[in-house]
Amino acid sequence: MALFLKYFSGLPGNSCYRVSYPTRTMCVLQGTSVDISCTYSHPPDATLKYTYWFKWRADQDPRDLQADSEYKGRAEYPVEETGRSTLRITDLRHTDSAEYRFTFKTSYYEWKGILHGTTLTVTGLRVEVTPVAMVTEGQRVTLTCITSCPLADKPSYIWYQNNGPVTGSENPENQLVLDPVGPQHAGSYSCSVRNYAHLRSPEETLTVQCTMNNSSSLTTVAVGTVAVLLTMVIFLLIPPSLHVSCDHAFHQLNLCVLFILNEMCLFFTVLQGNDDWTVTCTSSNVCSVRGSTVDISCTFKYPEKQHDLSTTVLETLWFTKEDRNQKPVDLLSDADYTGRVESSCGEISCFWSSCNRKCTLSIRDLRQSDSAVYNFRFKTNQPGGEHTANPGVALTVTGTL
Structure with a gap:
């Protein structure tokens, strides 16, 4: 519980003005509602003139949310009694992610809401497939229902395959494990939180490739072994000037045999698959002082080649919130951070078949409203090659008034 006190010895009654916020941070699902409350007190001989809640902005004066066009028809004060107030926001949007404060005025003094209130983060749902969205039959596949911050009250998650609920999938864990994965698991997956089935995540498609039977596998390995032996013999016997070209490929089970018989050439190589996709951050919690600069770093790892396709990193970005389409909002284009953030990689x-790269986010002139969970995401040209740090880095900005 966060308790904030402020004393004013020069005021009539020589008593205490106080505002207390029971909850400092809240994470709520987009499209739902939230109640943010506080308690307050003032000298008994002071007459209360007005009270209201406002969205804290460093460069703007407080404005009653009920008169704010952003919140028209969505903000109300359902509990208004002496010493206690509640702000209710309905149909939550990503743009509602902010710090909310309470203010009041008496016949002696106006509390301007200068102390820190409750920080609200509004998040959507999305599905992440590990290792990738295209897998081979028999692998272990984990689907994770991801939010940009931990939802309150530990909700139960429900999974859907091809728009139908997955039997027995409702549980407090946000993961669905398919082990081993089979052709019956192929399809489109989405997730929701219990009691909010209408607020499903966007669908993510899982493709399952079938393997050969045991006899076919042994045949392939035998062909590969023979190819190696023949290659050694042929290259010892044929003239060095012979033009060598191999333009036919036969591959299965990560075994690739390249051969062409019309020019007496056999060439053999083995490709090893690598589905190692990770994002690792230096710390899950960071605390910095208001006005200072903070650096947050994450290292991401990905296979150099997959499905016969060389991996190319198309995009890297940092974000704390998502837009209405549940797409991450790049901090570099976020108006709240204009001129204060830099991202470098x-x-x-x-090494071998795996690549990694480190990216760093720098935030200058830290503000109290910068307290949030910072997520790093990278996108590649591979199917399903979009990955996000989970969990992200929780930044807390502190300072004295």
Whole structure:
């Protein structure tokens, strides 16, 4: 519980003006409602003139939310009694993510809401498939219902395959594990939170490729072994000037045999699959002082090649919220951070079949409203090659008044 006190010895009654916010941070699902409350007190001989809630903005004066066009028809004060007030916001949007404060005025003094209130983060749902959205039969696949911050009250999650509920999928865990995955698991997946089935995540498609039977696998391995032996013999016997070209490919189970017989050439190579996709951040919690600068770093890892396609990183971004289409809002284009953020990434380092790269977010002139969960996301040209740090980095900005 957060308790904030302020004393004014020069006021009549020589008593205490106080505002207390029971909850400092809240994470709520987009499209639902939230109640933010506080208690307050003033000298008994002071007459209360008015009370209201406002969205705190560093560069703007407080404005009653009920008179704010952004919140028209969505903000109300259902509990208004002596010493207690509640703000209710309905049909929550991503743009509602902000810090909310309470203010009141008496016949002696106006409380301007200068102390920190309750920070609200509005999040949507999305599905992430690990290792990737295209897998081979028999693998272990984990689907995760992701939010940009931990939802309150530990809700139960429900999974849907091809718009129908997955039997027995409702549980407090936000993951659906398919082990081993089979052709029956292929399809489109989405998730929702219990009691909010109408607020499902966008669908994510899972593709399952079938494997060969045991006899076919043994045949493929045998062909590969023979190819290696023949290649060694042929290259010892044929003239060095012979033009060598291999333009036919036969591959299965990560075994690739390249051969062409009309020019007496056999060439053999083995490709090893790598589905290692990770995002690792240096710390899950960071605390910095208001007005200072903070650096947040994450390193992401991905396979250099997959499904015979070289991996190319198309985009990297940092975000704290999503837009109406549940797409991450790049901090570099977020008006709340204009001129205060920079994002930089180091060189790509590849070893064997895996590559990694470190990216750093710098935020200058830290404000109290910068307290949030910062997520890093990168996108590649691979099917399902979009990955986000989970969990992100929770930044808390502190300071004295």
